[in-house]
Amino acid sequence: MSSSATTTGRFPQDFLFGSATAAYQVEGAWNEDGKGESIWDRMLHEHPDYVRDRQNGDVSANSYHLYKDDVKALKELGAHFYRFSIAWTRIMPTGEAHKINQPGIDYYNNLINELLANGIQPMVTMYHWDLPQWLQDLGGWTNPIMVDYFEDYARFLFERYGDRVKWWFTFNEPSVFAAGYATERQMAPSLNKPGVGDYLASHHVLIAHARAYHLYDKHYRPTQQGKVSIALMSNWYEPRSDSTEDIAASDRAMQFSIGLYAHPIFSSAGDYPAIVRELVDKNSKAEGRPRSRLPVFSKDMIEYIKGTSDFYSLNYYTCRLVSPGITKHDPALRPDAEVSSHADPSWPTTASEWIKVVPWGLRKAINWVHKQYNGPTIVITENGVPDNGKLEDLSRISYYRVHLAEVLKSIHEDGCNVKGFTTWSLLDNFEWNSGYTEKFGLYFVDYSDPARTRKAKASVQFLKQIIRTRELPEETQKP
Numbered sequence: 001m002s003s004s005a006t007t008t009g010r011f012p013q014d015f016l017f018g019s020a021t022a023a024y025q026v027e028g029a030w031n032e033d034g035k036g037e038s039i040w041d042r043m044l045h046e047h048p049d050y051v052r053d054r055q056n057g058d059v060s061a062n063s064y065h066l067y068k069d070d071v072k073a074l075k076e077l078g079a080h081f082y083r084f085s086i087a088w089t090r091i092m093p094t095g096e097a098h099k100i101n102q103p104g105i106d107y108y109n110n111l112i113n114e115l116l117a118n119g120i121q122p123m124v125t126m127y128h129w130d131l132p133q134w135l136q137d138l139g140g141w142t143n144p145i146m147v148d149y150f151e152d153y154a155r156f157l158f159e160r161y162g163d164r165v166k167w168w169f170t171f172n173e174p175s176v177f178a179a180g181y182a183t184e185r186q187m188a189p190s191l192n193k194p195g196v197g198d199y200l201a202s203h204h205v206l207i208a209h210a211r212a213y214h215l216y217d218k219h220y221r222p223t224q225q226g227k228v229s230i231a232l233m234s235n236w237y238e239p240r241s242d243s244t245e246d247i248a249a250s251d252r253a254m255q256f257s258i259g260l261y262a263h264p265i266f267s268s269a270g271d272y273p274a275i276v277r278e279l280v281d282k283n284s285k286a287e288g289r290p291r292s293r294l295p296v297f298s299k300d301m302i303e304y305i306k307g308t309s310d311f312y313s314l315n316y317y318t319c320r321l322v323s324p325g326i327t328k329h330d331p332a333l334r335p336d337a338e339v340s341s342h343a344d345p346s347w348p349t350t351a352s353e354w355i356k357v358v359p360w361g362l363r364k365a366i367n368w369v370h371k372q373y374n375g376p377t378i379v380i381t382e383n384g385v386p387d388n389g390k391l392e393d394l395s396r397i398s399y400y401r402v403h404l405a406e407v408l409k410s411i412h413e414d415g416c417n418v419k420g421f422t423t424w425s426l427l428d429n430f431e432w433n434s435g436y437t438e439k440f441g442l443y444f445v446d447y448s449d450p451a452r453t454r455k456a457k458a459s460v461q462f463l464k465q466i467i468r469t470r471e472l473p474e475e476t477q478k479p
C-alpha cells in the first residue's frame with residue numbers, strides 16, 4: 001500500500017488512539033435504578049426550549065443498557081482506549097458520599113470490565129457537566145464546599161475503580177461549563193451571572209481538581225500507578241493580522257480561554273495568567289466594585305494547584321480570527337478579554353454553526369501549549385466534526401485526515417510530545433443545546449428505532465486503517 005509516511009511520518013509505536021463520549025450525552029436511563037437528578041435533567045425538563053429540537057438526554061443512545069454494543073463498536077474500530085464519563089448522580093444520587101447507589105456502581109464496573117476483557121483501556125472523566133441537582137441547590141460550583149464534595153466523589157471512584165482505571169480526568173472543559181454560570185438558556189445551570197459566576201465557579205473547580213490530584217498522588221498512585229489530568233478546551237485564536245494589536249488580542253484570547261485553567265496547573269509560576277489578573281482587576285475597579293470579580297488564590301493555594309496534572313489533555317475543534325474588541329458568541333472568550341472574534345469566510349463550514357474546518361489551528365494550539373508549559377506530554381482528548389448523520393460521512397473522513405496530518409507535523413516537525421488522539425464521538429449523541437440535530441458519531445445511532453441500533457459509518461473503516469497501520473493514507477486513496 002502506498003503511504004505518506006515519507007512526507008508526514010508515522011504515529012509512534014506508543015501512540016494511542018481512542019474515542020470518547022459523556023454520560024449525559026449517551027447513557028439515557030436518566031431516572032432508572034436509583035439515579036439522582038442532575039442539573040441537565042432539571043434544566044431540560046423545565047426548559048425544553050433551550051434545545052434546538054426540544055429533546056434531552058432522558059433516553060439518548062441508551063448506553064446504560066447497550067454498553068456492550070458500544071464496546072463492540074470500539075473493538076471493531078481497533079480503539080486502544082475509551083474515554084467515557086461517570087454520572088455522579090448514578091453513583092451518589094444527591095452527590096453526598098454517605099448515600100450510594102449500588103446499581104450505578106455496578107454499571108460502571110460492568111462497562112470497565114467489558115472494556116478490559118476486549119483489550120480496551122478505560123479513560124474516565126469524573127465530571128462532564130452533570131452536577132447533582134442537590135449540590136446545585138447549595139450553589140453548585142460557586143460554593144467552596146463543593147471542593148469537599150468533589151473530593152469525596154473522587155475518593156470513591158479511586159477506591160472502587162482505580163484497580164482497573166489508570167487514566168483519570170477530573171473535569172471536562174471548565175471554560176465551557178463555567179459559562180453555565182455566566183449565561184442563560186445554554187449550559188446548565190443557566191445562572192446568568194456573567195463575569196462573576198463563571199470566575200467563581202472556575203476558581204473552585206481548580207481547587208477541587210487539585211484536591212483530587214493530591215488525593216490520588218498521596219493515597220492511590222503508589223499502588224494504582226495511574227495518571228490524573230484535566231481536559232481543557234484548547235481551540236486556537238489566530239491574530240487577524242500581524243499587527244501588534246492583533247497579536248496581543250490573540251494572546252489575551254488564549255490566556256482567557258485556556259490560560260485561566262492551564263496556567264495555575266501547568267506553568268512554573270502558577271496562579272492565573274498576569275494579563276487575566278490585570279484585566280479583570282482593572283474592569284472590576286472601573287465598575288466601582290470593592291474587589292475583583294476574579295477571586296484571589298493565597299500563596300499556599302498557588303503552590304497547592306501548581307503541577308497537579310500528569311499530562312495535558314487538549315480538546316480541539318476549531319479556530320477564530322481575533323482583534324481588539326468584545327465578543328458575545330464564544331463561551332470561553334469573556335468580555336474581560338477585550339477581544340473580538342470571527343471565522344474567516346473562506347474556512348469550510350460544517351453542520352455546526354461554530355465549527356469551521358481549520359486544521360492548522362490544531363498544530364498551533366499544540367505548539368502554544370508546548371511552549372507555554374514547558375513541553376508537557378499532550379493527549380488530544382477530543383477532536384471531531386458534526387454532520388447530519390449519513391453513513392457515507394466523507395466530510396468526517398476529510399476532517400480527520402487533515403487534523404491527523406497536523407498532529408503528525410506537530411510531532412515530527414515541531415517536536416511536541418503528543419501521545420494520543422481521541423475522536424469525538426464514538427456515537428451520534430445528545431449534542432447539548434443542539435439536541436440530536438448535530439451528529440458527531442463514528443457510529444450512526446437510529447433514533448427512530450427504540451432499539452437504538454448502532455451502525456458503523458465510513459469513517460470507522462478509515463480510522464481503523466490508520467490505527468492499524470499508524471500512518472495516514474494518501475489523499476487520493478478512497479477509504
Ligand code: PNW
Nearest residue numbers: 022172173176233235331354382424431
Ligand atoms: C465539547 N465552544 O463541547 C464537549 O466536551 C462535548 O461534550 C461536546 O459534545 C463536543 O465538544 C462538541 O460540541 C464544546 O463553543 C462546546 O468552543 C462548545 C465549545 C467547545 C466545546
